[in-house]
Amino acid sequence: MSKTSPEQNKAIVLEAFDTLFNKRDYAAAERFWSDRYIQHSAHIAPGRDGLFDLIRALPDTLYYESRLVVAEGDYVIAHGRFSGNGRPAAWVAADIVRFEDGKLAEHWDVLQDEATKTESVSGLPMFGDQFPA
Numbered sequence: 001m002s003k004t005s006p007e008q009n010k011a012i013v014l015e016a017f018d019t020l021f022n023k024r025d026y027a028a029a030e031r032f033w034s035d036r037y038i039q040h041s042a043h044i045a046p047g048r049d050g051l052f053d054l055i056r057a058l059p060d061t062l063y064y065e066s067r068l069v070v071a072e073g074d075y076v077i078a079h080g081r082f083s084g085n086g087r088p089a090a091w092v093a094a095d096i097v098r099f100e101d102g103k104l105a106e107h108w109d110v111l112q113d114e115a116t117k118t119e120s121v122s123g124l125p126m127f128g129d130q131f132p133a
Contacts, residue, residue, distance in 0.1 A: 006073065007071065009097075012099075012102070012104075013078055013104070017078065021082070024060070026055075036105065038106040040108040041107065041108065041111075051107075059084060059085065063082070063083050064082055065081050066080040074098055074099040075096065075098055076096070078094070078095045079093070080092075080095065080127075089114050089116075089132070091112070114126050114127060116132060
């Protein structure tokens with residue numbers, strides 16, 4: 001059982017993501033991710049080091065922003081955008097995190113390139129209320 005509430009977990013995820021993805025403060029980020037961190041993403045090497053190494057390899061322009069964060073028990077889902085990733089399109093992600101002892105212990109994600117207005121069959125943006133520029 002986690003030592004934190006769902007509301008605390010939501011705040012921790014947002015602070016952890018900002019610390020790692022936006023500030024690139026790896027030493028500070030270590031306090032958020034368990035040293036036994038389990039990574040389920042097919043695009044990221046195992047463990048906390050796999051995640052940190054991926055971020056080190058991405059351009060310094062990488063930026064994470066979140067629109068929606070929901071939590072239940074020890075699980076948090078964050079709907080966010082990773083822009084400045086060095087690719088033609090930003091990534092829109094649903095990151096699912098399991099907490100253990102107040103730290104991010106396990107991660108799954110659903111990730112896709114952000115569609116432009118021309119590419120969107122629905123005519124609606126994937127993130128927020130505007131299409132990317």
